[in-house]
Amino acid sequence: MIERFIDPEKIEADSECIEMSPLFLGERVRDGRRFRGFELVEAGEVDEEGVEIAGECEDRIGLHVIAEGISDDSAQAIESLFSEVLGRMKGVEYRFRRENVVIIVSMDSADSFTPECVGETIFRTVKSIKAVNKVKVRIVCDKDEFEKVLERASEIHAEREMRSRNLAERDVQEFFICESCKAYLPYHACIITPERPSPCGTLYTEAKSASELETVSYYSPVEKGEVVDAEKGEYSGVNEEIERRTESRVRGVKIHSVLENPPLTGNFAEAIVFYIPERDGFGIADRNYRRKTPIGLRFAEMEKFILGTQVEGFVGISFAYMKSKGFLKGEGGWKRVVWVSPKIYEFIKGFLPDEILKNISTEKE
Numbered sequence: 001m002i003e004r005f006i007d008p009e010k011i012e013a014d015s016e017c018i019e020m021s022p023l024f025l026g027e028r029v030r031d032g033r034r035f036r037g038f039e040l041v042e043a044g045e046v047d048e049e050g051v052e053i054a055g056e057c058e059d060r061i062g063l064h065v066i067a068e069g070i071s072d073d074s075a076q077a078i079e080s081l082f083s084e085v086l087g088r089m090k091g092v093e094y095r096f097r098r099e100n101v102v103i104i105v106s107m108d109s110a111d112s113f114t115p116e117c118v119g120e121t122i123f124r125t126v127k128s129i130k131a132v133n134k135v136k137v138r139i140v141c142d143k144d145e146f147e148k149v150l151e152r153a154s155e156i157h158a159e160r161e162m163r164s165r166n167l168a169e170r171d172v173q174e175f176f177i178c179e180s181c182k183a184y185l186p187y188h189a190c191i192i193t194p195e196r197p198s199p200c201g202t203l204y205t206e207a208k209s210a211s212e213l214e215t216v217s218y219y220s221p222v223e224k225g226e227v228v229d230a231e232k233g234e235y236s237g238v239n240e241e242i243e244r245r246t247e248s249r250v251r252g253v254k255i256h257s258v259l260e261n262p263p264l265t266g267n268f269a270e271a272i273v274f275y276i277p278e279r280d281g282f283g284i285a286d287r288n289y290r291r292k293t294p295i296g297l298r299f300a301e302m303e304k305f306i307l308g309t310q311v312e313g314f315v316g317i318s319f320a321y322m323k324s325k326g327f328l329k330g331e332g333g334w335k336r337v338v339w340v341s342p343k344i345y346e347f348i349k350g351f352l353p354d355e356i357l358k359n360i361s362t363e364k365e
């Protein structure tokens, strides 16, 4: 089991205001203060370095960083460090990514987890990255400012997603494996390709630049090898690597399949695809959908038995994957989807044609 991911020789992820240790990664906080958050790192010029706190942090804490000297690809790689940096703080649980961050702080750590402390810790971490010249950290708590920067974050994340989507699996020789969730799930490994962002939404370009910046050790390149099945997304190199990383518990994956050797599902899947035998089709429920799905299971119930493993008929996915040209392509893609939760319906309305949408029901129907 990997216990430390950020390379301590390359990045200083430490703090003087709150106890931090890689041993706290994976800590679950049941009761405590809950904050809604977001992550945004932008590459840009910085006039004055330092930490700025915008507003009083009651139930919101947005993490906004401007870093000078790096590319936009590197900015997104730095953004992906926040979950680990804050997750190393004692009594702090950091869930989800980008615009959907939730931070839970135990009552014992609530006095130390101040916006100033969070800002200084992030400043120190980002500043220690060799490629970064200057850093400005903004901790955004003010309600209006929070919503404003959150909207900007969504736009920037959408642009990055679009850039990543222009690549196809056939255009690259290597994919990436992420083992960040090994702290919780010892035999887990996610595969990230240009056509399949991870279940928590990590894009191929993000994993690639993080791996190149060498800031973390949980992304690693994997030679895709021979194409075994282009439609279902099966590659010899990926199979070998998944078998090795799961200590032979999983023999291989078909990246775009649900029914046959689907990819493993990590801790922060944004949605779950499930097979509905009566319709010979698929349903998709998002994490916030609390009701029973057409197969009689709720999201949390499905997640419990698929976490960190391979269960045919179920797979964790991200919203970014729903927009991918590879989406379940080996099994009919969107034509095979017959039910989605209302939040997903709202999302897919933005890009799927009417002739596909008319065959997809939601809860209301």
Ligand code: SF4
Residues within 6 Å of the ligand: 178, 179, 180, 181, 182, 189, 190, 198, 199, 200, 201, 202, 265, 266, 267, 268, 269
């Ligand atoms: S879900 Fe997968 S990609 Fe996301 S952090 Fe976990 S292992 Fe990494």
